[in-house]
Amino acid sequence: MKTFALAFVSAALIGALHATDPLPSWRDTAPKQAIVSFVEKVTKEGSADFVPVPERIATFDNDGTLWSEQPAYFQFFFVVDRVKALAPQHPEWKEQEPFASLLKGDMKGALAGGEKGLVAMLAATHSGMTTDDFEKEVGDWIATAKHPKSGKLFTAMVYQPMLELLAYLRANGFKTFIVSGGGIEFMRPWVEKTYGIPPEQVVGSSGGLKYEMRDGKPVLLKTPELVHNDDKDGKPVGIQRHIGRRPIAAFGNSDGDFQMLEWTTSGKGARLGMIVHHTDAEREVAYDRESHIGKLDKGLDAAKTKGWTLISMKDDWSAIYPPAP
Amino acid sequence: MKTFALAFVSAALIGALHATDPLPSWRDTAPKQAIVSFVEKVTKEGSADFVPVPERIATFDNDGTLWSEQPAYFQFFFVVDRVKALAPQHPEWKEQEPFASLLKGDMKGALAGGEKGLVAMLAATHSGMTTDDFEKEVGDWIATAKHPKSGKLFTAMVYQPMLELLAYLRANGFKTFIVSGGGIEFMRPWVEKTYGIPPEQVVGSSGGLKYEMRDGKPVLLKTPELVHNDDKDGKPVGIQRHIGRRPIAAFGNSDGDFQMLEWTTSGKGARLGMIVHHTDAEREVAYDRESHIGKLDKGLDAAKTKGWTLISMKDDWSAIYPPAP
Numbered sequence: 001m002k003t004f005a006l007a008f009v010s011a012a013l014i015g016a017l018h019a020t021d022p023l024p025s026w027r028d029t030a031p032k033q034a035i036v037s038f039v040e041k042v043t044k045e046g047s048a049d050f051v052p053v054p055e056r057i058a059t060f061d062n063d064g065t066l067w068s069e070q071p072a073y074f075q076f077f078f079v080v081d082r083v084k085a086l087a088p089q090h091p092e093w094k095e096q097e098p099f100a101s102l103l104k105g106d107m108k109g110a111l112a113g114g115e116k117g118l119v120a121m122l123a124a125t126h127s128g129m130t131t132d133d134f135e136k137e138v139g140d141w142i143a144t145a146k147h148p149k150s151g152k153l154f155t156a157m158v159y160q161p162m163l164e165l166l167a168y169l170r171a172n173g174f175k176t177f178i179v180s181g182g183g184i185e186f187m188r189p190w191v192e193k194t195y196g197i198p199p200e201q202v203v204g205s206s207g208g209l210k211y212e213m214r215d216g217k218p219v220l221l222k223t224p225e226l227v228h229n230d231d232k233d234g235k236p237v238g239i240q241r242h243i244g245r246r247p248i249a250a251f252g253n254s255d256g257d258f259q260m261l262e263w264t265t266s267g268k269g270a271r272l273g274m275i276v277h278h279t280d281a282e283r284e285v286a287y288d289r290e291s292h293i294g295k296l297d298k299g300l301d302a303a304k305t306k307g308w309t310l311i312s313m314k315d316d317w318s319a320i321y322p323p324a325p
Numbered sequence: 326m327k328t329f330a331l332a333f334v335s336a337a338l339i340g341a342l343h344a345t346d347p348l349p350s351w352r353d354t355a356p357k358q359a360i361v362s363f364v365e366k367v368t369k370e371g372s373a374d375f376v377p378v379p380e381r382i383a384t385f386d387n388d389g390t391l392w393s394e395q396p397a398y399f400q401f402f403f404v405v406d407r408v409k410a411l412a413p414q415h416p417e418w419k420e421q422e423p424f425a426s427l428l429k430g431d432m433k434g435a436l437a438g439g440e441k442g443l444v445a446m447l448a449a450t451h452s453g454m455t456t457d458d459f460e461k462e463v464g465d466w467i468a469t470a471k472h473p474k475s476g477k478l479f480t481a482m483v484y485q486p487m488l489e490l491l492a493y494l495r496a497n498g499f500k501t502f503i504v505s506g507g508g509i510e511f512m513r514p515w516v517e518k519t520y521g522i523p524p525e526q527v528v529g530s531s532g533g534l535k536y537e538m539r540d541g542k543p544v545l546l547k548t549p550e551l552v553h554n555d556d557k558d559g560k561p562v563g564i565q566r567h568i569g570r571r572p573i574a575a576f577g578n579s580d581g582d583f584q585m586l587e588w589t590t591s592g593k594g595a596r597l598g599m600i601v602h603h604t605d606a607e608r609e610v611a612y613d614r615e616s617h618i619g620k621l622d623k624g625l626d627a628a629k630t631k632g633w634t635l636i637s638m639k640d641d642w643s644a645i646y647p648p649a650p
Contacts, residue, residue, distance in 0.1 A: 054523055131565055175525070188569045198379055199569030200500070200526075209565055211558040211584055218588050220565050227566075233536040240456055240534055240545050241552075242567060244513045244524030259536055263543050 022168040025161040025319040031274065031311045035165065038272040039172050042248065049270040053173040057247040059203075059239060059260060060166070062180035062187060064253040064294040065276050066195060067158040068147075070285040072107075073293060074154045075186050078141055080107075082125035090124075099124070123224035126183060127207055130219040138189040152321075155194050159276075160319045162251075166195055169249070177247070179203045179239055181231035181256055185222070203238040205230045235260035253278065254294040261299070261308055273308040275299055280314040347493040350486040350644040356599065356636045360490065363597040364497050367573065374595040378498040382572040384528075384564060384585060385491070387505035387512060389578035389619040390601050391520060392483040393472075395610040397432075398618060399479045400511050403466055405432075407450035415449075424449070448549035451508060452532055455544040463514040477646075480519050484601075485644045487576075491520055494574070502572070504528045504564055506556035506581055510547070528563040530555045560585035578603065579619040586624070586633055598633040600624055605639040 026032035041049040042056065063069040083093070083102050093099035098117035101109030111117065126134070147154055166176050178187060178197055184204030191197045208223035230238045236259050239247065249272040250257070250264035257275070265273040277296065278287050288296040303310050313320065351357035366374040367381065388394040408418070408427050418424035423442035426434030436442065451459070472479055491501050503512060503522055509529030516522045533548035555563045561584050564572065574597040575582070575589035582600070590598040602621065603612050613621040628635050638645065 054517070057525075184566075184569070192379070200382075200567065202569060206566060209562045211561045211588070218561065218584070218591055220561060220588075236536045236543065236545060237534045241509075241531060242525065244509070244527060259543070263536070263545075266543055 022171065023161065023164045025164055025317055027316050027318050029316045031309050031316045034272065034274070034309045035168075038249065038270060039169070041270050043172050051248055051269065055245065055248065056169075056172070056174040057177065057243060057245055058169050058174045058249040059177045059179040059243075059247045059251070059264065060162070061252040061254070061257045061260070062178050062182055062191075062204075064278065065159075065251055065257070066162050066178070067154070068284060069294050070287070071149070071293075073182065074147075074157075075182050077145065077148070077154070078138070078186065079121050079125050081141060081145060082137065083121060086124065119226075126185075127222045127224040130214075130221055131185060131209070132219070134185055134222055135189045138186055142190045155190060156324070157321060158194060159317070160322045161317045162276075163195065163322065165251075166197070170196065174249070175201065177201045177203060177239075177243060179230065179235050179250075179260055181205055181229070181234075183207070184230075203230060203235075203242045205234075231256045233259050236263040239263065248272065250274075251276070252299070254296050255298045256294075258299050258302070262306065265306060265308065271307075273306065275303060275308055275310050277310045277312050279312045280317075280320065282314075283320045284313055286314075347496065348486065348489050350489055350642055352641050352643050354641045356634050356641045359597065359599070359634045360493070363574065363595060364494070366595050368497050376573055376594065380570065380573065381494075381497070381499040382502065382568060382570055383494050383499045383574040384502045384504040384568075384572045384576070384589065385487070386577040386579070386582045386585070387503050387507055387516075387529075389603065390484075390576055390582070391487050391503070392479070393609060394619050395612070396474070396618075398507065399472075399482075400507050402470060402473070402479070403463070403511065404446050404450050406466060406470060407462065408446060411449065444551075451510070452547045452549040454547055455539075456510060456534070456547060457544070459510055459547055460514045463511055467515045480515060481649070482646060483519060484642070485647045486642045487601075488520065488647065490576075491522070495521065499574070500526065502526045502528060502564075502568060504555065504560050504575075504585055506530055506554070506559075508532070509555075528555060528560075528567045530559075556581045558584050561588035564588065573597065575599075576601065577624070579621050580623045581619075583624050583627070587631065590631060590633065596632075598631065600628060600633055600635050602635045602637050604637045605642075605645065607639075608645045609638055611639075 023032055041047060042051040044050055060066055063073050080102060083099060087093055087103055093103060098110040098113050098121055142155060145154060146152060147157060150157060169176055176197055178191060180187065182204050184202055184206045187202050187204055188199040191202060192199065206228040208225045208227055210221040210223050212219060212221055228234060228238060235257065239260065246267045247264045250260050251274050252261055253276040261273040265271040278285055280286060287294065288300055348357055366372060367376040369375055385391055388398050405427060408424060412418055412428055418428060423435040423438050423446055467480060470479060471477060472482060475482060494501055501522055503516060505512060507529050509527055509531045512527050512529055513524040516527060517524065531553040533550040533552055535546040535548050537544060537546055553559060553563060560582065571592045572589045575586050576599050577586055578601040586598040590596040603610055605611060612619065613625055
């Protein structure tokens with residue numbers, strides 16, 4: 001009887017502990033310990049490291065940090081699908097690079113023109129429409145488009161441990177922001193539902209906007225120029241412009257996040273800088289120094305001296321993607 | 326005894342009603358009724374006009390809407406004080422306009438150069454330093470500088486009814502934003518304490534920022550170019566860039582707010598557009614169509630057809646400024 005009661009109590013306790021673990025997909029290794037210890041420190045009133053709620057700002061890169069980014073940034077798949085959808089209205093594209101290659105399914109050829117070709121594709125698919133129309137295009141696409149390799153919806157390729165981390169930080173009074181090189185208007189239509197991050201907490205690369213009247217109603221027209229490139233040096237600039245306060249925690253995965261991590265962790269008081277290291281060839285993709293996308297080289301060397309914690313996807317995460325619905 | 330009890334109950338009831346009036350400095354006239362009716366409509370679950378909390382975005386102009394703006398934008402007094410403070414490091418200013426006039430106390434002369442002179446003064450006082458240093462300069466100034474006519478701190482010249490309105494909207498699930506032609510970095514150091522609006526909810530005119538290393542530490546250097554002019558057409562653009570969602574309520578006072586009001590109130594569903602009309606020569610300043618600052622002309626004509634409510638400071642507000650502490 002006594003043994004039974006003890007066993008019952010233990011099971012209940014273990015159940016309770018498990019139920020209250022806010023980070024169940026994080027293995028009990030250094031990164032999880034770093035997160036929990038940081039959060040406990042900054043939220044403990046009276047402690048030397050206490051940070052008032054309004055200053056609890058955490059910033060997250062998106063591609064490769066909150067969702068996958070291989071074999072190409074997911075926004076690029078949107079570009080491809082939009083070029084195909086728009087092709088009937090642009091017969092000239094059949095003879096015009098990079099569109100001709102892209103329409104023939106030759107991605108290598110489409111990307112051969114380098115930045116110039118990419119800018120042409122971005123301009124063709126991301127400008128000339130109103131912000132309302134673009135929002136609808138992105139919303140329709142993200143609801144149905146599938147990743148070419150996994151066959152999953154792109155929004156099913158977000159990282160479960162990062163979803164838990166976002167929720168855990170918010171439960172502890174943090175405001176969570178995305179600070180991504182991706183297009184700000186490309187992210188806003190779906191990140192609220194996917195990550196719980198509202199549009200006003202999204203910082204990203206931004207094109208031009210023009211206010212004008214159409215049929216007596218005002219619209220905001222998307223224009224092709226690049227107004228802000230939210231990558232590398234552009235990340236602290238974007239943070240200052242949108243948030244106006246230095247984050248106390250930042251999460252990235254590539255050298256494009258270096259300056260955001262540097263800016264965040266060089267502030268006074270307790271700071272947390274973390275890098276998602278893509279080490280899991282089996283469950284995701286393994287890449288770092290040599291990758292054409294999400295290259296992590298300088299950051300990998302600097303992590304130790306800068307006090308940034310590397311998160312090994314293979315070793316520190318028990319799950320990568322959310323369970324299928 | 327009965328009469329006494331009744332009187333007691335009535336007094337208690339009146340007290341309770343008064344205590345729960347969230348807008349005590351608003352007279353019981355059309356603007357207050359418009360505000361309360363709008364808020365009740367959009368917050369009533371199940372009603373056709375119900376708006377979910379995340380979409381309850383309200384935007385406020387600052388100069389002339391949340392605080393006074395006469396005889397010059399308060400940011401201009403900051404410019405004047407900074408030019409004086411910096412003059413010893415710039416002996417050449419003694420012979421160089423607009424600085425020479427300004428240092429002699431000749432404001433008319435200082436402004437005679439028009440926009441070019443203004444840009445020179447802004448560049449001299451708003452760039453060349455780090456964001457941290459500028460924040461400190463503004464913070465120190467706003468804590469001590471006094472308005473030349475009223476002798477009050479500038480932050481004591483905010484409008485009490487608007488403070489109540491901000492709090493009332495927030496208590497009803499609204500997120501309140503400033504959308505001002507004023508400098509974004511000039512507002513952020515003090516608006517949180519003054520209006521309860523955090524830095525990340527401030528949209529304003531923005532200069533350049535450059536990320537660089539100084540003595541091994543990263544800084545953000547303010548550079549002189551104007552990156553965003555948050556006035557007129559620039560207001561809907563700034564709203565889209567920062568907030569990414571169309572407000573459902575907007576408050577302004579001048580033709581510089583016209584497009585913000587137009588953009589806000591032309592959206593679907595219940596919308597609220599209001600204009601603070603400076604009608605009170607006794608308690609503040611009376612001005613509209615002919616004013617050199619905060620000119621309200623086009624907006625005054627359009628209010629009726631656009632369904633915007635005019636707030637007469639003289640008739641609709643029982644108090645202008647907060648009581649002296």
